[in-house]
Amino acid sequence: MTDIDLPPFWDPESDDVLVCRAVRRQTHDVATFVLTAAQPRRFRYRPGQFMTFTVTIDGVEIHRCYTLSSSPSRPDSLAITVKRVPGGPVSNWLHDHLRPGMEIAALGPTGDFTLDLSHDAAPEKYLFLSAGSGITPVMSMARHLVDTRFDADAVFLHSARSPEDLIFARELAWMAEQAPSLRVRSICERDTPQNRWPGAMGRLDAALLAREVPDLRERRLFVCGPDGYRASARALAEQAGLDMARFHEESFDFGTLATQDPEIPAKIEALDAARHKVSFTRSRREIECGTDTPVLAAARAAGMRLPASCAKGMCGTCKCRLVSGTVEMKHDGGIRQREIDQGMILICCARPTSDLVIER
C-alpha cells in the first residue's frame, strides 16, 4: 500500500479562484453554490468561517463575504448558501449568473465565529440558534459536529418566516435521524395557505426556549441571524442565567466586516427599514410588509384570510379602514376618492409607506 496521493490544501496566498461545480436550489429564494479550486485542492477551515468573494457587475468590482455552509469534515469542496435579497447586487448576481463551470475570485477562509472542537476537552453540549439565512455558519458547525462527534449533544433551533423559507429542512431531519443526540426544531413566524405549519409558530421566546432547551445554561450557544434576532437571543440567554462567556454570535450580513464595500450594510439596513409593521385590529394580527408588497399579499402570505377578490383594485371587496399610517395606492375604480379621504383603502393595491394599523 502506498500513500494516497492527496491534493494540497488551498492556500489563500497563492490560490484565489474557485470554480462553481453545482447550484442547488434550497428554497424559492435560497440556493447553495458548491465550489472547488481550479486545481485540485483540499480546504482547511473552521466551521463558521467565511470567505470574501469578488464579482464584477457593470464594470464595478464588488466584494462580499459569505459564510461557508459546508463542513471542513468534507474537505474537497466548499459551499455557500445565499438568499436572494431585493436590491442585493451580489446575492442576486450569484443567483442569476453563477453556473457550474464558471470561476469566481475568492479570498479566505477567515473569521472568528467558529466551533472549535478540541480533542482533549471534556465533551460539551451545544445550542445552535439561527434565523433565516443566518443558518449557514451554524449549519456548517452542525454538519461538522455530526461528522466528527456523532454522539455530541446538540440542539438546533432555526427560525424562518414560513415553512416555504425553511433552509436545509430535509438535511437537518436526516442528520437528526443519523445522530440521535442531535435535536432539530424549526419555528415559523407564520404559515401559508399552501403550506400549513404543524410546528411552533411565532418567534423565539422564553417559553419556547424553556420547553425545547430546559438545560440551556449547560450549553454553549452559537447564534446567527439578523440584529433583532440576535439581540433577543442574547436577552433570553441572559434571562435563563447563561454564563455569557458561552454565548457566541455572528451577524449573517457581516455589516462590520464588509469594509471593502461600505454601501452594502447601508443597503441592508435600508432593506430592513423598507419593511413595515402592519397591525390588524380585529384579527389581532401583526405582520410585516415590504414597501413593494401590497398589504393583502403580505397578509395572505402570513396566513390571514381576508375578504378579497379581484386583487387589482377594481372590485373593492378588500376595502378597509386605515386607522393610522400611510400607503401608496394604485386602484382601478374599486374605491372613491371620497372614501380614500375618509380613511378607506383597498389593501389589494396599497403598499405601506409607514407602519400601518388597519381595521379588519
Add this chain to the structure above:
Amino acid sequence: MTNYDIAAIRDLVARRRPRHALESAFYTSPEIFAADMDAIFNRHWLYVAVECEVPEPGDALAVDIGKSSVIIVRGDDAQVRAFHNVCRHRGARLLPPGPALVGNLVCPYHAWTYGLDGALKFAEHMGDGFDRACLGLRPVALRSMAGLLFVCLSDDPPDDIDDVVRQMEPYLAPHDLKNTRVAHTADLIEYGNWKLVLENNRECYHCMPNHPELTIPLFAYGFGFAPEELSAEDLAQAERYETLRRTSHDRWEAAGLPSRLIEHLDDRPTGFRTERLPLDGSGESQTMDTMAACRVPLGTLRDKAAGGLHFWTQPNAWHHFMGDHVVTFSVIPLDEGRTLVRTKWLVHKDAVEGRDYDLENLTSVWNATNRQDADLVEMTQRGVADPAYVPGPYSPHTEGLVEKFMEWYLARLKAHLG
C-alpha cells in the same frame, strides 16, 4: 304567466259604476294586486328619487318596487343611470335598499364587478369563451325631470314622458332641485291598498275634519266645494281664496314663475297635474305659521310668498315645491293591503340644520298629515273589506280628481288586460 284571472278582472272593470268607489275586490284581492303591479307599476313612469340623492360619481341608491329593485347610480361621466339590481351571474342583489357609495358595482356574492355604465368588468374563474360583453347589468329606463327621477320597469316605457318633461320643467326649474339635499326622509307603511292612498291624496274633502295642521297653510277649498252648502263665512273664505289665486297667478307669471293649472290626469299614460297654489297666512310655506321654514331660499325664488307648486303624477306621486323647501311623496305598493309612502323634505344644499332651519318646524305639518292620512286609509281598508261594503258615490264638487285617478287607473288596467 299571469297568476290572475284576466276575464274576471275585465268583468269587474266593465261593471264599475262611474263616479263611484271601486268594489271591494280592487282593494282586497291579491290577484288584482298582481294585475296592478303588472299593468300599472311595471309599465308606467314611477317617481322614485331626487337627483340630489346621487350628487357625485359613485353615489348610488337602491329602490325596491314590488319584486323589482332598481339601482340608480351616477357614473364618472356625471350621468345618472338606472339598472336592475340583479347580478347577471346567479341573480344576487348587488345593493341593499337605500343609499350607497360605490367604486364599481360589485356583487357581494362572487364579486362580479360592473362599471357604473353597467358593463361587466371583472368575473373570475369563468373560463375560456366567457363573453363579458353579454353580461352587463340590465338597464332600467330613467328620466330626470328637473331633478325628479322617474324610472320605468318596462322595456317599452310610455314615450309621453318627454312631453311631460317639456311641460313641467319650466314649473320646476325655479326651485333648482339639483342644488338641494334631502333634509329628512320618512317611510310610513299605510295599512291600505295603494289606490286608497292615492284616492285620499286626490281630494281635500277630508281635510277640514282631519288635518288641523295642513289646513293652516292650505286652503281646504282649493280643490273644490259645493257653493250652495257653504255658510256666509265659508263662502267669504272661498272667495278670498279665488281672488288670491287669480292675483297670485298674475303676479307669479309676470315674474316668470309658471303657475297656471295644467291638468292631464286621465287622458294620457303619464297622467299629471300641476298648479302653483297660494298658501294662507304669509303665503310662504307649508308650516304651522305659514312662514318659510328654511332661511336659504331655493333656486331663483326671491318672492318669499311663492305659494306651493303642486305636482302630481299617476300612479304614484305628489309633491309640493315652495320657496324654501320641497316635499316629495312616492307611493310603493307592498301588497294588496299595505303601501309604503316615502316622504322627502328637500332644502337648499347649503342650508344647515339648526342654523338655517329647524327640522321639527320643517317636517311637522306633513308628519302630522301623513299620520292622519295613514289612519284614514287604514280605516277605509277595514271598511271596504267588510262584506257589508257597497261602493258609494264621489262628490261631484270635491272628488272630481279622485274620479280622474280612477278613470286613469281603469283605462290603463283595461289597456293591459285587453
